[in-house]
Amino acid sequence: MTSETAPAPPVTPGSETAPSRTGVRGHPWLTLLAVALGVVMVALDGTIVAIANPAIQKDLGASLADVQWITNGYLLALAVALITAGKLGDRFGHRQAFLVGIVGFAATSAAIGLSEGVAMVITFRVLQGLFGALLMPAALGLLRATFPAEKLNMAIGIWGAVIGASTAAGPIVGGLLVEHVSWESVFFINVPVGLLAVVLCLAILVDHRAENAPRSFDVPGIALLSAAMFCLVWAIIKAPEWGWGDTGTWTFLGIAAAAFTAFVLWEAKVREPLLPLGMFRSVPLSAGAVLMVLMAFGFMGGIFFVTFYLQNVHGMSPVESGLHLLPLTAMMIVSSPLAGALITKVGPRAPLVGAMIVTAVAMFGLSTLGRGTGTVEMSLWFAVLGLGLAPVMVGATEVIVGNAPLEHAGVAGGLQQAAMQVGGSLGTAVLGAVMASRVHDVLPGKWADAQLPQLPPEQADALGEAAELGIVPPAPEGTPEQVVDSMTGVVHDSFLSGMSLAFTLAGIVAALAAGVALFTKGGQHDTGPSVHV
Incomplete structure (x- = not known):
């Protein structure tokens, strides 16, 4: 492929403009469309696979550890490779990195669907994570280089809305595909999406690279x-x-x-x-990375329990639980672009502080959920959470990517995604440990208060592990209905006690994150791009 380089027009700090485009190729909003379609695959995959895991376990005869590795292998590959993948985009161009990521992600998805054993599924999931790592930083690098400063926040807002919608659609789409087609279709769906994304990217994307882009590894x-x-x-x-x-x-x-x-x-x-330490001399960029970790800690760690609450306490199907989370998704879709516009107008600091306070309120509200909580009350708190999260997703991303030099836009995008992965994993693990400890603390007392028969140590441990997920173990045949109801109440109340403590801790973390947001400010965008076509 031939390459022509057009030197960037001279700019002054804070006045960066993207190259003007009159056709389809390189058009900013069409670039956003092409990038968003590719990112849909990764975001959808993040939640859709969880629905397919039970079917994969049954069909391939996998163990629980095998099924866990289907998720963990992907997350490990993604987290390990994100910053390096961003560097590859900075070196060879974000367009090339994005295209390789799309083709590789779609190809490994097809390979997973054709796999005949769980070992092959895990292997291709790891490869899928590596290709997914190429996609996300390259997407942010393309947006950073294509959009003028005054429109970048709006673009990131729409990009965030697409990710939110795709993430929330995962359980619904996954439930329908597994129920009516097969678990393989959960992966095969990425193939037509990937092909369409490749066609659009080849027709629309222009490769932007700074003149002083890195030349070595x-x-x-x-x-x-x-x-x-x-x-x-x-x-x-x-x-x-x-x-x-x-x-x-x-x-x-x-x-x-x-x-x-x-x-x-x-x-x-x-x-x-690989990661220029001088980037962290920027207090706003460092604050943005910390803010992303704390936001993901509270959100991903807390929301992890909501699916168990909906399905195991309220007895909903995966599709029904996904539908009950729509207020969260809908609010993120609507408020993400609005947050982008607001941040463009007043800067990120005030919206980010306010958003983290709203997120903290939502977390404290979710800590009050009980067995008798109705759909309206649940929807209210989910909607408030979406209202708080959207400006953080948009603002923290812009603070990280916008405060990085253009030649390091890919690395900054990788840093943003790595912060989310680490924060989300840490939140799930820490809040999970807090919840498990709480459940095991209160379960014996509640069991005794309900005057239920004392269990042998082995059965008591199994009951505690099930209660961590809100699951009531099957009672022996012939157990009176009143006793079964008492067992159910004790298990669910113990689960809710643990979930309440976890959400309370998540709310405290969100409140602390509001203090971190005080150190953020908008990017300067002081380096114009050179364009490689």
Whole structure:
């Protein structure tokens, strides 16, 4: 492919303009359309696969550990590769990285659907995570380079709305496909979406690269950061199983800390670092990354329990539970572009502080959910949560990507996504541990208060593990209905006690994040792009 370079027009800080386009190729809003379609695959995949896991387990005869690896393998690959993938986009161009990501993600999705054993499914899920890592930073890099400063927040707002809609649609689409087609169709659906995205990208996307884009690779930096991220995320994933005080957990956390330290020392002296430490001299960028971690901690960690609450306490099907989360999705879809417009007008600081306060209120409200909570009350708190999350998704993303130099836009996009992955994994693990501890603390007392027969230690442990998910183990045949009702009430009340504590902690974290948001400000956009067509 031939390449022509057009030097960027001179700009002054805060006045960056994207190259003017009169046709389809390189048009900012069409670029957003093409990018959004590719990102839909990754966002949809994040929740749709969870619905298919029981069917995969049954059809392939997989163990529980195998099924967990279908998710964990993907998350590990994604978290480890995101920043490196962003660097690849900065080096070779975000258009190329995005196209490779789309083709690879669609191809591995098809391979998963054709797999005949769970080992093949896990292998291709890991590869799928690597290709997904290419997509997300490249998407943000393309938006950063294509849109003028005054429209970037609106573009990120729409981009965030697409991600929110796709994420929430996952359980509904997945439930329908698994119920009426097959679990393989959950992966095959990515193939036509990917093909359409490739056609649009080839026709629309223009490759933007800064004149001083990196020309070499920091291989030792990649190795150190990959090892650090792997050990950190692995420790977080395994902590609920091993225990937070376990030697294995602390060993991996210690290795992660050592690798991160070595990475920082190496990056400080290498000529072209993987992650330029000078980026973190920007207080707003650093605050944006911390804010993204805290937001994901509360949101992903807290919302993890909501699906169990809806399905196991209220007895809803996966599709029904997905429909009950629509107020959250709808509010994010509507408010994300509005948040982008507001942030463009007044800057990110005030909207981000206000949004985290609203998110904290929503978390505290969700902590009051009970067995008798109706749809209207649930919908209210879900909607308030969506109202709070949308400006954070948009604003924190713009703060991170917008405060990074254009030549590091891909790395900044990878940093934003890595912060979300680490925050979400940490939130799920920590809040899960808090909830489990609470359930095991209150369950014996509630069981005794209900005057239910004392259980042997082995059965009591099994009951506690089931109660962590709001599941009532089947009672022995012939058990009186009154006793079954008492058992159900005790298990559900214990689960709700744990969920309430988890949401309360998530609310406290959101309130602390409002303080972090005080240190944010909009990006300067002071480097104009060179365009490679």
